[in-house]
Amino acid sequence: MKHRPLHDGWTLRAASGDSGITGVPATVPGCVHTDLMAAGLIDDPYLDANETRLTWIGRTDWAYETSFHWEPDDPDARVDLVCEGLDTVATVMLNGRELGTTANMHRSYRFPVRDLLVEGANSLCVLFGSPYEYAERRRAELGDRPGAYAEPYQFIRKMACNFGWDWGPTLVTSGIWRPIGLETWSVARLACVRPLVEVVRDGDRIDGKITVHAQIERQSDEPLDIRVSLGDLAKVVGALPEGRATAEVRVDVPAPELWWPRGYGEQPLYDLTVELVDASGRVLDTWRREVGFRSVRLDTDGGAFTIVVNDRPVFVKGVNWIPDDCFPTRVTPKRLAERIDQACRAGVNTLRVWGGGRYECEEFYRLADEKGLLVWQDFPFACAAYPEEGPFREEVEAEARQNVVALAHHPSLVLWCGNNENIEGFHDWGWRERLAGKSWGAGFYYDLLPSVVAELDPTRPYWPGTPYSGAPDLPPNDPARGTIHIWDVWNTRDYTHYASYRPRFVAEFGFQGPPTYATLRRAVSDDPLTPTSPGVLHHQKADDGHGKLMRGLEGHFRTPRTFDDWHYLTQLNQARAIAFGVEHLRALAPHCMGAIVWQLNDCWPVTSWSAVDGDGRRKPLWYALRRAYADRLLVVRPTSVTVVNDTAEPWTGRLTVTRINVAGEPLAEETFEVTAEPRGVAAVELPGPLATPSYPMLELLVAELDGVRALRPFAEDRDMAYPEARMEAHAESATGGAVVTVTAQTLVRDLAIFPDRLDPAASVDDMLVTLLPGETARFRVTSPGGLDTAALTTYPVLRCVNETPRRPTDP
Structure with missing residues (x-):
């Protein structure tokens, strides 16, 4: 060949x-x-x-x-x-x-x-x-x-x-x-290679089995051989008799190392090679891929939706993935690796490839294999009723067959999903009446696609769509069953409404925030730049997006008076909203076994739900997501603290909960002996002296366990009587950037540094850090071009919620 x-x-x-x-x-x-x-x-x-x-x-x-x-x-x-x-x-x-x-x-x-x-x-x-x-x-x-x-x-x-x-x-x-x-090519070629990789359990023994299905296109009828090798572990030869065009070769692999999701184990991969050989031993064609051994199933008993890998339930800490550029060839391997790395460093273990985009490139799934990221793959159907008549149906079948085969060898791929929101649209968006009996895609989601998956990739589960409750006649967005999407929060409700849900799995929920300053400034030439200037509004595609951003602030912050304040507070509110939602869902485990945030990335510079903006810069949401998806998490609510442990070891220790005032002085304190079992949660109800503030506007709860800390004010920030922030902030040059050291003299709420305002290539290692009086934080700023260190510690680069108020005319 x-x-x-x-x-x-x-x-x-x-x-x-x-x-x-x-x-x-x-x-x-x-x-x-x-x-x-x-x-x-x-x-x-x-x-x-x-x-x-x-x-x-x-x-x-x-x-x-x-x-x-x-x-x-x-x-x-x-x-x-x-x-x-x-x-x-x-x-x-x-x-x-x-x-x-x-x-x-x-x-x-x-x-x-x-x-x-x-x-x-x-x-x-x-x-x-x-x-x-x-x-x-x-x-x-x-x-x-x-x-x-x-x-x-x-x-x-x-x-x-x-x-x-x-x-x-x-x-x-x-x-x-x-x-x-x-x-x-001559004689014959490998027209299709489809390896099915399975784990075989016999008591305590775990072996591997690979069944290689090969289709051959021939020029001649001479007998051929199929040679299959798995590195140095196994080599099997299957005969292809004269004229035959299909072959099935089984490779048994004793006790292979298992492939695990991130946080559950390692990701060993094995080189699988399939060769087509003629009678003289000449190799006519070769197919090579990496494979991994793992089992996957979907537990839906009693309305659950739990992805189980190697017989272990996995709490999905996910993000939705959209095409990273409107023009796919601009997504280079380097850019893709950066985006996957950003997901991993945010604590993500699952990527959902959303159905309004495309099947991603081979490099995407290869990186997921290497990093241990689970991939939920939608078939490309989204937010519409699709015709099922020919030639459309034939196209869909051919496309599904090709892509199911192409992706079957990837251990990261754990779920095929029929569509995004089309079942919900038919049931709940008034489509049924408008369709008047015309086809809308049901034949794809309930018949064609599951049949293709069952035939070509029976090692993986299939789910007809999301949201979906497990049967065509059930309400599709029922929190008690299957997967749901939560969009009333962004559209009509305050983000604290997330706490009213008790779902089994949330495949989409999100809250908007603008892109980073450098990204917005590159894309928009408005002068002056304001929240409602023409370019800013053009880069806001959501229906009444600006209005929803402002209404989302109302219960939490005072109305911003300058563009810089709008930019900081709407980004912060996005981070707060998603962190609140993720924490709530994780505290519900194992009743709820997944949270997939909408969305990781953007395809262009835009105000959106993303954690990483269209120029690849991390928004404050990314840092909040990293905390909310940490393996060990404390979720503080007014009357309780939930200890969330997503590790293989028990989390045992002394949980200290303190009610303090805004000056940092303790008002009540208690210590609890707690144990959160592996992959488990433990809830601690707080007694009255901790849960009942004397002056809500002046008080906060602080919980600490083994160096993990969480903080919650008793009132919203707009109502809290915080002192005006006083801090000593010092920046000094360092190799590749600068180090900023901040020592708080008062409480400092959600401290953030935005170095991209000084250098578009600059970034910071952490933000949204709350300091109590006397505490110190150090931030590493990376800047290949160098920075004005003095500007790193001044407005609007250094921000916090309780900073000295600014007037619109202030520099």
């Missing part, structure tokens, strides 16, 4: 409309938007409101063209053009002859081209039809279907969020978005 990439010499032209664009150098893999940007023909759609002037791109036909030289080196060899990803509606032509058409971003395609290639120069053209024209034509043919947005995304097998979302721009792309090239 020989592979020749065809990534050079491409040009782009508009094949419809009157733009006159032609002969533009094109990068493959890539897309129209990035090529036009590189040529200086459009402005960056992520800046200001440029996006609104670029909708014509998605309504235009585009042609990618190149030529290449070809010399036949084996007259009997087969040559295929392999297109790993075409976005989306494409006609592929070689030397003026049509090879085929495509209509699915989520699939790859292979075309035999040996008879069309000519010695010397060959021309290749991929003509992309307008995604809008295609989707609107299908909508007219099949009848309209309801959706969350007035865009036709459910009528085309393409990344739905390309059409805009409540956190994303409307940038409808076209292009060769994954590699394209020629594959030359």
Whole structure:
């Protein structure tokens, strides 16, 4: 097997409309938007409101063209053009002859081209039809279907969020978005390799079993062999008789090391190699991947929703993952590794790949395998009623079959989920009446997709959608069963309403905050920059998003008077809201066995629910999430403290709970002997002297156990009579940045440092730290370009809740 990439010499032209664009150098893999940007023909759609002037791109036909030289080196060899990803509606032509058409971003395609290639120069053209024209034509043919947005995304097998979302721009792309090239082979090739990796238990003994299913494409009927090896541990040869096109080879692995989720053990991976060999011993084709041994099942008894790995229930500390860029080829392996690392360092053990995006790249799942991150994979259906008629159904089946097989070897992948919020939409959003009997996707979620998973990947559980209560006739968002999404908090309720829920598993809940200052300032040129200036509002896609941000502050903070105060307080409120929700859900374990925060990342600079903004900078929420997802956590409520232990060892010790005043003076104190069992919780009810403040506006509860501390005021910050913060703050240069040392003379509430205001490349190791009088904290600031150390300790870089009030005219 020989592979020749065809990534050079491409040009782009508009094949419809009157733009006159032609002969533009094109990068493959890539897309129209990035090529036009590189040529200086459009402005960056992520800046200001440029996006609104670029909708014509998605309504235009585009042609990618190149030529290449070809010399036949084996007259009997087969040559295929392999297109790993075409976005989306494409006609592929070689030397003026049509090879085929495509209509699915989520699939790859292979075309035999040996008879069309000519010695010397060959021309290749991929003509992309307008995604809008295609989707609107299908909508007219099949009848309209309801959706969350007035865009036709459910009528085309393409990344739905390309059409805009409540956190994303409307940038409808076209292009060769994954590699394209020629594959030359003879005799036979491995058309498909599907390893099923299982753990076999016999009493206390644990062995491994890999069943390799191989499909062969042949040029001849001669007998062949399939050689399977697992590093140096095992080698098995299976015979492929004359003419046969399928093989099944079993590899038994005595006592393999098990792969575990983060925090539960190690992640050993084994090299699996499958070779196709002819009678002379010549290797015709090779397939290599890393695999891991682990079992996974879903416990749904009594309405539960618990992911069980290697027979151990796992409390899911998760984040939702959306496409990290509207233009996928800009997500480099380095950028992906940074984002995965940010998830790990926040204490996350699970990534949910959300259904409005795409199946992620191989590198994403490989990193999850290495890091021990569990992956919940949605099939790409989200927030709409989808037609089930042909040819749509055939596309969905082909896409599902290909991607289930492609991902089956990854130990990190633990769940297939049919869709995002479509079952809820049918039951609760008025779709049933609007559909008037038309198909909406039920046949996919309850029949087609589970059948594909059962046939091709029976080692993993399937769940029809989220939210979902376990049966089609049950209310889908019932906290007593299955998975729920909590969105009334962001839309209509104060975040303390999270405490009214007693769910089994929450797959989505979130609260908004703006991006970091450096990210917002890069994306928005408003002068002055205000919470409601045009660019800031354009980078807020949620319905009444600014109004909800301000209403969310009302019960907790005084109304901000300056942009800087708005920026700090809305970011802080986002962090507080999600920390409150996560802590509540973790304290409910094992009744509740999962919290998946919406969302880890962003695809562009925007005010959203993310912990990491569109430029990859960590928002205050990230630091709060790191505390809330720590292995050991104290959850303080007015009348109780819950000890949460997500480790394999008991957490035993003396819990000290103190009621103090805002001057840091103890008013009441008690010590409790506590034990939280491994992966368990222990609740301590507080006696009256601790739980009953004399003056709520002046008092706080502080709980400490083995160096873990949690603090809770008896009133909201807007009502607390905090002293104006006094502190000694000193910054000194250090290798690669600076160290800031802060010693509190009074209580200092939620101290934060925002070094990106001084250097966009700067970051800090911690924030949202509350200091009691006399306590000291040190912060490491990283800045490759150097910093003005004096500015690190002044407003608006150094902030806390009870700082000296600022007037709008203050510098």
